Amino acid sequence: MVRITNQETGVRTLIKNLKEDIKDLAFAFSREEIILGCVDSEGNILVYQIEDGPHSITFSLLLHVFHQSPNRGKANFRLIWCPFLPSYEEDADSSDDPEKMFVVLNGNTAEVFNVTMLNAKYGKGNTLDPNDTYEGYIRIPHTAEVIDASFSSDGTALAIASTDGYVKFFQLYMLDDEKQKCLHEWRPHGGEALSSIIFIDNVLEYSSE
Numbered sequence: 001m002v003r004i005t006n007q008e009t010g011v012r013t014l015i016k017n018l019k020e021d022i023k024d025l026a027f028a029f030s031r032e033e034i035i036l037g038c039v040d041s042e043g044n045i046l047v048y049q050i051e052d053g054p055h056s057i058t059f060s061l062l063l064h065v066f067h068q069s070p071n072r073g074k075a076n077f078r079l080i081w082c083p084f085l086p087s088y089e090e091d092a093d094s095s096d097d098p099e100k101m102f103v104v105l106n107g108n109t110a111e112v113f114n115v116t117m118l119n120a121k122y123g124k125g126n127t128l129d130p131n132d133t134y135e136g137y138i139r140i141p142h143t144a145e146v147i148d149a150s151f152s153s154d155g156t157a158l159a160i161a162s163t164d165g166y167v168k169f170f171q172l173y174m175l176d177d178e179k180q181k182c183l184h185e186w187r188p189h190g191g192e193a194l195s196s197i198i199f200i201d202n203v204l205e206y207s208s209e
Helices: 115-122
Strands: 002-005 012-015 022-027 034-040 045-052 057-065 078-081 101-106 109-114 137-141 146-151 157-162 167-171 181-186
Touching (some): 012 057, 101 146, 109 146
Antiparallel strands (some): 078 101, 167 181
């Protein structure tokens, strides 16, 4: 279960419809909405929209990704959101909406999701099988376990770091799972395993330049 609390008002709620232990959770970088993503010990993903009212906190399910073949013990799952922050002149409800993109690290695979695209095409809260193909979902395989990942601030590229010492940069095409292009690969420490990676950018202020 996951408990959500507003520390200013003391109002709280409990998300109970989680069957397995939570391995990671993270809030999206949204200015306008409260979006929470969770990944459990079998790699299943649940994304919730949180409504923070003066007297209660409510939530609704936006996305449920369910693995038919459990991945228990296979990987140390992580969930990482794109740090995109739209300017106030931009339409935050555009169909690609990088603000609602995230990646789940699942063993030697990075699974990238765009919540807005998936909701528009398949509806909110519907259960998706990650072994199937969807608009708004892509898989990036690697030869070793993926340890960390980081989006470019506009959500058009993703860097992944792995235990084989490689950093790889991919251009993202969310409409086609087969078109992911490796822009560059780099082995910065002579093949030693990496622990983290980050795009150097100002994630607090968006610029079109």
